[in-house]
Amino acid sequence: MSASVAVEVQLRRRLGHAPPHRGASPHRSLPRQQPAKAAAARARLDQLTPRERDVLALLAQGETNADIATHLDMRESTVKAHVSRILTALGVTNRVQAALLALDAGLTT
Template identity: 60%
Template sequence: MIRVLVVDDETLVRTGLRMILQPADDIEVVGEAADGREAVEAVLRHRPDVVLLDVRMPVLDGISAAAEIGAQPSPPRIVMLTTFDLDDYVHSALKAGAVGFLLKDAQPHELVAAVRTAAAGNAMLAPTVTKRLISRFADIKPAARARLEVLTAREREVVLCVARGLSNAEIGRELSMSETTVKAHVSRSLAKLDLTNRVQAAILVHDAGLA
């Protein structure tokens, strides 16, 4: 069972998210919070697997809350909730360790899929949304390219595919590798780059101007 904490300062939004998630047999909404400070405390109390975290909230904003939650032992996966056009600083949340973001006008099945994807340890790298966000904020930095030089040629190919939003299965088909081999390459590359998730790897590739 995937334990989910819903965080938004609007009661109707929290109620709507709960109603969408509750019918799923493998998802349980274990709690709600109305601001970032409540969210940090609720994570300690409920120990969710996934936190749906609004960006703009009173008391403590979503980005600051994400940083505090990420600093906890065995932190949950964080998916930011955003309207995209208004929340220009979501990029900072991704760099802080959030595994991705979801638009508030997403379809119900997309919300359920997002929770399952995050719980499985994968990043929310939807090509039509996440790439727009990353490319909008990323600056080409020589330092970013230098960091990628620690990778082997094969690892570099895999990381470039990650930046395109491909899943392990899709990368395997494109590079003629087994999904297990792809997963090993991704894990090894993240370790070499001192990154915690695929979103950060994608941002690094975009920062390097190689996407």
């Protein structure tokens, strides 16, 4: 399994879109985030504009740039610009890392 696939599987598990690990109880809930980790993630999200937060929330739900553009009534090129700014502001290198940070901050459930 490639690293990017492994990260995607991890993200899907954390978001509840994939079955749990083998042998895991189906009733086992995800571990709660540590308060310090959540606070640090929220502090990083404070650097974003409200519109960038809207884009990030949809990105964290797995939406494509085209879907985000349709949902927020903006051009896809504008979404791409927002995504680039989000990645830079958060200090991450890809959408998966941004989505995980949003999840840690409680931006998505």
